[in-house]
Amino acid sequence: MSLSTEQLVELLTEQYGSSVSRKQLTEFTGNTDISLATVCKKLEPYKSGRGVWNLTAVEKLEKTYNTVSVEPKSIVNLIPDKDSNYVSFGNFSDVKRIVKSKLFYPVFITGLSGNGKTASVEQACAQLKRELIRVNITIETDEDDLIGGFRLVNGETVWHNGPVVEALERGAVLLLDEIDLASNKILCLQSVLEGKGVFLKKIGKYVKPAAGFNVVATANTKGKGSDDGRFIGTNVLNEAFLERFPITLEQQYPSVVIEKKILLNVMSSIDVVDEDFAEKLITWADTIRKTFFDGGVDEIITTRRLVHIVQAFAIFNNRQKSIEVCINRFDDDTKQSFLDLYTKIDTKVEVEDDNTVSEKTLEMLDISYNP
Secondary structure (H helix, E strand, O other): OOOOHHHHHHHHHHHHOOEEEHHHHHHHHHOOOOOHHHHHHHOHHHEEEOOEEEOOHHHHHHHHHOOOOOOOOOOOOOOOOOOOOOOOOOOHHHHHHHHHHOOOOOEEEEOOOOOOHHHHHHHHHHHHOOOEEEEEOOOOOOHHHHOEEEEEEOOEEEEEEOHHHHHHHHOOEEEEEOHHHOOHHHHHHHHHHOOOOEEEOOOOEEEOOOOOOEEEEEEOOOOEOOOOOOOOOOOEOOHHHHOOOOEEEEOOOOOHHHHHHHHHHHHHHOOOOOHHHHHHHHHHHHHHHHHHHOOOOOOOOOHHHHHHHHHHHHHHOOHHHHHHHHHOOOOHHHHHHHHHHHHHHOOOOOOOOOOOOOHHHHHHHOOOOOO
16 A cells, blocks of 8 residues: 555544554554554654654644744845945955846855955845845754744744745745855755755745745855865865855955955045055055965964054044954964054054064065165
8 A cells, every 4th residue: 555645644644633643553554554653654744742743743743834934034134334445356246146146056155264255255145136045054054044943933833934035935046154164064055055945844834935046155255175274173074065156255365455445435434535655554464465465474364353453543543552452363473563663664663672673573574674
């Protein structure tokens, strides 16, 4: 005898009512040629406890599923705010074109920290008025965090959508930020990355992607781990998972001209415009980056850190202090070398007790110094 799950449920309901026990299932299978294991597998969505199956469970869960949102979906606005200071550069035009197409075309964006990977996706969605759901990935992120699960609400177990299901149903852009921090639990997204949606096995419902749904992932590595230890905690991602991203965009730091525009925009927004300071900061950061890529230093000044320095300048109104408080995170030698270099670029700033550039700094940065 070959029965579908629906037929099986109908027979069991007629014979035993809305709830059955393991003993009753054993009795039922004893009178048919279906094994107990097969019956138990077919009734998996209906299991309500140990040795108990509620044959109305799926119907009940479907009702719960359709009423779990705290607010109606039409009320919640997930379109990012436009950043008036944002300056487009790098891969922004490509990201915007992909989002605008509303085609399902997963994108992997890789690049060093603080160079605008996440901001490019957020601002592309803001300009196009597209909803964006951002998920910050960690080593602990699992299927329950992404797809959804049951939560206790007012003493009742209620299904809540995860961000992936929300994005699928809304036709929103799903941003998986810092994807290379994920464990193999991220493989629950395989079918989502194929554009097929996802089956919610806990409530027996299949969610298909609405028009416009897409996935963008950002990472500091290309999913192969970090050999130099700079991005500790990054993992080697499954090759089959990475293969489901059609393209990889490599994000670089902005050019000197673009970076100056970024800093001046930020300065203008906080009423602390100092074009000379902006130019010197950019020259300083550019010199350090070139040295970093040549292997001369182990640290780098990111665009994000330059913005932090400008914001500190609005508070302290002191160039040296603004730089110091923002580079204190580096080890003492690196911090001192970076400060030494800045005094060489900006004669208005002197490092206390050492207003000359040290030989160690010159050697590290491979810069000729002629007093």
